[in-house]
Amino acid sequence: MSTKELLKHARSLQQKKFRDLHGEFLVQGPKVVGELLSSGWPVVEVLATAEQAGRMGLRQAVIVPAYELERVGTLETGNEVIAIARKPAPDGFEALGADELVLALDGIADPGNLGTVLRVADWFGIRRVLCSHGSVDAFIPKCVQSSMxxxxxxxxxxxxLVPLLAREAAAGVAVYAADMGGVSVFSERLQRPAVLVxxxxxxxLSAEVRAVAGRVIAVPRNGGAESLNVAVAASALCMEFARQGGVAQ
Amino acid sequence: MSTKELLKHARSLQQKKFRDLHGEFLVQGPKVVGELLSSGWPVVEVLATAEQAGRMGLRQAVIVPAYELERVGTLETGNEVIAIARKPAPDGFEALGADELVLALDGIADPGNLGTVLRVADWFGIRRVLCSHGSVDAFIPKCVQSSMxxxxxxxxxxxxLVPLLAREAAAGVAVYAADMGGVSVFSERLQRPAVLVxxxxxxxLSAEVRAVAGRVIAVPRNGGAESLNVAVAASALCMEFARQGGVAQ
Incomplete structure (x- = not known):
């Protein structure tokens, strides 16, 4: 592939249909490209300006002028380095480990929120996040970047989501749904393995998810806000799971 | 003021210098304008399309065509109703109440993050947020909207911030700084009144703030993430303040 074709290919990965077709996605900016390279995740190609490649010690990068990268990247700043990474092959959802906590998202639409939920999960050592069909694609650039x-x-x-949660519940997994009408999480003795929806x-929450969840739990509210952002709610509830679980999972 | 002048005035409030000059700011979209109207906060004017004014029962609204409101508003959707609200007069920071928890932000730059912190504070019943000079303006449209x-x-x-924290600490207020290098918040017996920075x-955190803080506390980490978003970290730590404080403050 010529550099021109490679740039065109990279640019196409802004769209889900091309990410799905090629099984690849974009990773942008020094911070997140750095995370990619240190993670062991499969990398297809790295594009960078000569300066940025020098700063990051990228010996294998394809060197491209800054104005070409600006046409590929979606960031306000940081488009001097853009990687193409391989998407993982879809696989089944395996049974939960003994002490595992899994997050499940029922219809998340905002890619920045999904990315921030992944960042929260990553902080608390949660390895798997379930999304209902119809949720936003996790490999959309905005989500990849927000996940840090x-x-x-x-x-x-x-x-x-519903049949999967029902199957897990039948297998003895505690299924918790987060909703402000639920009982305070502080009054619950949280069980594991667990899925938090x-x-x-x-x-x-949809009525179907509510019906399949064993318990509906809430972040205790003491003020006037009507709701919490989904990543903020995940963070608050993961704190209590971490505390009751003795942090190390 | 003619409608034309009013629209021009409203549009000018996208800029801080005009918000400061006129002591007014913009509130946009049915959800947040609804919050404004039910809050008792002083309102200067409400602009709406005839349809939206009908839906929301806004009898006092200035009726304006949708295309005119699109030029004033900054939202992707929801510009059919825009209010001009009065900024509060600046006042001093009074001493903390006996059980009060105040959040302090040392150099927050992203208006969406500040707004989300305000939404978190609002959920947990925190009444005051301190920002260091040079932080982003809380009345910028993006912050107003994110605060919900x-x-x-x-x-x-x-x-x-530093002299203020030093004064509060000298007066017996517990000053906590959040930093991932700190001790786990779960191992702290949290005191009040408190400021969480x-x-x-x-x-x-700046070295100056770190020096004036009595204790440096952390959200315990069990995974690979390098950091948490500021609103997510605020949410996690406020949870533990709420739990130890018995929630009602």
Whole structure:
């Protein structure tokens, strides 16, 4: 592939249909490309300006002028280095480990929110996030960037959420749904293995998910806000899972 | 003021210098304008399309065509209703109440993050947020929108943070700084009244703030993430303040 073709190919990966077709996605900017390279995740190609390649010690990078990279990248700043990474092959969702906590997202639409949830999961040592079909693609550039490298350490599965949750519940997994109408998480003795389901920002939890969840838990509220951002709610609830689980999982 | 002049005036409030000059700011979209109107906050004017005014029952609104409002508003969707609200007069930062928790932000630059912190504070019943001088303006449209009404219930003060923290510490207030190098918040017996200081996303905590803080506390980490978003970290730490404080403050 000529550099011109490579740039055109890279640019096409801004669109989901080309990410799916080629099984590749974009990673942008020094910070997240650095996370990619140190993670051991399969890399197809790295494009960089000569300066940036020098700064980052990228010996294998394809050197491209800055104005060409600006046409490929979606960042306000940081387009001097852009990597093409391999998407993982889809696989089944395996049974939970004994002490495992998995997050599930029921219809998340905002890629920045999904990325921030992955960053939260990555912080708390959560390895898997389930998304309902129809949720936003985790490999969209905005999500990859917001995850701050979390996408390389937290596996995202797309599934038909209700049957999967029902199957897990039947197998003895504690299924918790987060909703402000639930009981305070502080009053719960949290069980593991567990799946914690968070609803979409605009529609909350679906009735089907609510029905299959064993317990509905809430972040205790003491003020006037009507709701919390999904990543902020995930962070608050993961704190209590971490505390009750003795942090190390 | 003619409608034309009013629209021009409203549009000028996208810029800080005009917000400061007129002591007014913009509130956009049905959700946040609804929060404004139900909060009792002083409103200067509401501009809306005839349809939107009908839907929201806005009898006092100035009716304006949609294309005119699109030129004033900054939202992707929701510009059919835009309010001009009065900025509060700057006032001093009063001593903390006996059980009060105040958040302080050391150099926050992203308006979406500041707004989300205000939404978190609003959820947990925190009434005051301190920002260091040079932090982003809380009345910038993006912050107002991300706060989801939090801006109407949580007071934002701008101050010279280090002397203020030193004064509060001398008066017996527990000053906590959040930093991933700190001790786990789970191992702390959290005191009140308290100020919890969070650093900027790009530079973390300044040495001066670190020196004046009594204790440096962390959200325990069990995974690979390098850091947490400031609003996510605020949420995690406020959880533990809420739990140890018995939630009601």
């Amino acid at each position: 490298g979390g996408i390389f350490r937290v596996r995202v599965h797309y599934s038909d 968070l609803g979409s920002e605009s529609h909350g | 009404g939090g801006i109407f219930r949580v007071r934002v003060h701008y101050s010279d 969070l650093g900027s996303e790009s530079h973390g």
